[in-house]
Amino acid sequence: MTLAIPAPSLVLLIGPSGSGKSTFARAHFRPTEILSSDAFRGWVSDDENDQGATKDAFELLHAVAAKRLARGRLTVIDATNVQQEARRPLVELARAHHLLPVAIVLDLPERVCLERNRARPDRQLGPHVVQRQRQQLREGLRGLGREGFRSVHVLSSPEEVAAATVARHPLPVDKRGLHGPFDVVGDVHGCFDELRELLDRLGYGIVETGDKDGGVGYAVTPPVGRTAVFLGDLVDRGPKTPQALRLVMGMVAAGTALCLPGNHDDKLLRALIGRKVRIGRALAGSMAQIDAEPPMFRERVVAFLDGLVSHYVLDDGKLVVAHAGMKEAYQGRASGAVHDFALYGDTTGEKDELGLPVRRDWAAAYRGEAMVVYGHTPVAASEWLNRTINIDTGCAFGGRLTALRYPEQELLSVPARHAYAVPARPFLPEPGAPQAAQPVRSAEQRNDKPLDLEDGVGKRTVETRLAGRVTPPL
Numbered sequence: 001m002t003l004a005i006p007a008p009s010l011v012l013l014i015g016p017s018g019s020g021k022s023t024f025a026r027a028h029f030r031p032t033e034i035l036s037s038d039a040f041r042g043w044v045s046d047d048e049n050d051q052g053a054t055k056d057a058f059e060l061l062h063a064v065a066a067k068r069l070a071r072g073r074l075t076v077i078d079a080t081n082v083q084q085e086a087r088r089p090l091v092e093l094a095r096a097h098h099l100l101p102v103a104i105v106l107d108l109p110e111r112v113c114l115e116r117n118r119a120r121p122d123r124q125l126g127p128h129v130v131q132r133q134r135q136q137l138r139e140g141l142r143g144l145g146r147e148g149f150r151s152v153h154v155l156s157s158p159e160e161v162a163a164a165t166v167a168r169h170p171l172p173v174d175k176r177g178l179h180g181p182f183d184v185v186g187d188v189h190g191c192f193d194e195l196r197e198l199l200d201r202l203g204y205g206i207v208e209t210g211d212k213d214g215g216v217g218y219a220v221t222p223p224v225g226r227t228a229v230f231l232g233d234l235v236d237r238g239p240k241t242p243q244a245l246r247l248v249m250g251m252v253a254a255g256t257a258l259c260l261p262g263n264h265d266d267k268l269l270r271a272l273i274g275r276k277v278r279i280g281r282a283l284a285g286s287m288a289q290i291d292a293e294p295p296m297f298r299e300r301v302v303a304f305l306d307g308l309v310s311h312y313v314l315d316d317g318k319l320v321v322a323h324a325g326m327k328e329a330y331q332g333r334a335s336g337a338v339h340d341f342a343l344y345g346d347t348t349g350e351k352d353e354l355g356l357p358v359r360r361d362w363a364a365a366y367r368g369e370a371m372v373v374y375g376h377t378p379v380a381a382s383e384w385l386n387r388t389i390n391i392d393t394g395c396a397f398g399g400r401l402t403a404l405r406y407p408e409q410e411l412l413s414v415p416a417r418h419a420y421a422v423p424a425r426p427f428l429p430e431p432g433a434p435q436a437a438q439p440v441r442s443a444e445q446r447n448d449k450p451l452d453l454e455d456g457v458g459k460r461t462v463e464t465r466l467a468g469r470v471t472p473p474l
């Protein structure tokens with residue numbers, strides 16, 4: 001049996017004393033990846049079997065696991081882990097670092113565990129201890145999914161354990177092996193005519209063909225070696241949502257494009273599968289457009305949108321793409337919080353006077369190495385800020401549809417043919433408005449503070465020799 005393990009992740013070995021956890025760990029994982037409760041007991045007490053050292057040992061084990069997960073290192077917990085109370089803080093730890101917890105259960109016969117324990121002179125565990133641990137394991141086994149374990153592998157005999165291999169798979173967001181070059185396209189919002197013109201100007205050849213469901217499809221030939229990346233929000237507001245979906249779905253299927261989910265795509269998906277969502281004008285428009293297509297199209301759209309992952313890390317980690325942005329700590333990770341950040345940005349959960357979500361300016365605080373290209377909030381013009389750039393230039397609102405060529409860092413955009421919708425908050429300068437008297441400052445200049453102590457020390461306190469820790473006035 002091949003055990004598929006996402007890497008990085010937090011792997012819990014679960015099994016009673018004598019079930020062969022340490023042997024299994026040594027066979028399949030690197031020594032530095034394995035955190036063994038016995039080893040930590042030994043380090044704090046010089047006796048791996050000193051049960052009185054358990055509390056201290058686990059305190060350190062959890063601390064080391066936290067440091068490793070913060071660095072995105074696969075970590076294996078070699079402890080019995082048969083009680084839910086023992087597993088819970090580890091599941092929480094994985095979640096706090098936006099990584100998935102994985103369970104490998106060694107559910108071996110009692111006889112095998114007892115024999116192995118008897119063969120170990122340093123261990124004097126009575127048979128009742130193993131019996132109790134096996135009982136606890138069995139009671140918890142079926143609830144592991146509910147506890148938050150994304151994958152659960154159970155091995156039930158010494159033969160199964162011996163035959164098992166571990167296959168590590170990168171997380172779906174990890175596409176570091178793709179090096180582009182890429183053409184990243186901002187929020188399309190049903191503006192298919194503008195999308196076609198933009199792709200044409202980027203050198204993509206587009207031919208109309210028949211699509212699988214009987215509708216009109218598009219065969220797209222990219223410039224040699226190039227891949228398109230769609231930042232999401234393909235749907236709503238514009239007049240041609242199905243056409244935009246068909247073109248992008250065809251390209252993704254052909255391997256010539258990647259596509260990310262936007263909040264509008266996500267809401268459309270939920271509406272299409274019958275979840276309860278508030279259907280406003282934009283979503284109603286998309287639903288009506290999709291209803292006019294052959295019935296199978298709807299199923300295809302559901303399958304496509306359902307398969308999209310929150311963000312991608314590309315080109316050896318040098319490029320990150322996401323609909324609404326991605327802060328450094330979340331890049332390459334997977335959790336509900338990462339998903340929400342990718343789709344909605346850094347929201348506070350509050351609404352402003354226009355009923356729009358209040359957002360923190362994550363880009364102004366961004367200090368990561370990776371370039372982050374995103375969209376979601378329309379801007380009059382795309383500007384670099386701390387290696388991030390927003391290329392949603394509000395095409396559906398009568399702005400432009402913009403692409404960024406990577407690694408060239410060239411912007412290319414085409415004007416909207418119409419204003420298909422009215423933004424809740426204007427982002428384009430009023431037509432005929434007088435030019436600003438002052439030269440317009442760039443995003444970098446507007447965010448350039450003379451002294452940002454947080455950049456230097458991480459927090460607003462300074463350690464001094466005479467006065468201890470002080471908080472300098474800012």
Ligand SMILES: [Mn+2]
Pocket residue numbers: 233262263264323375376377
């Ligand atoms: Mn959006």
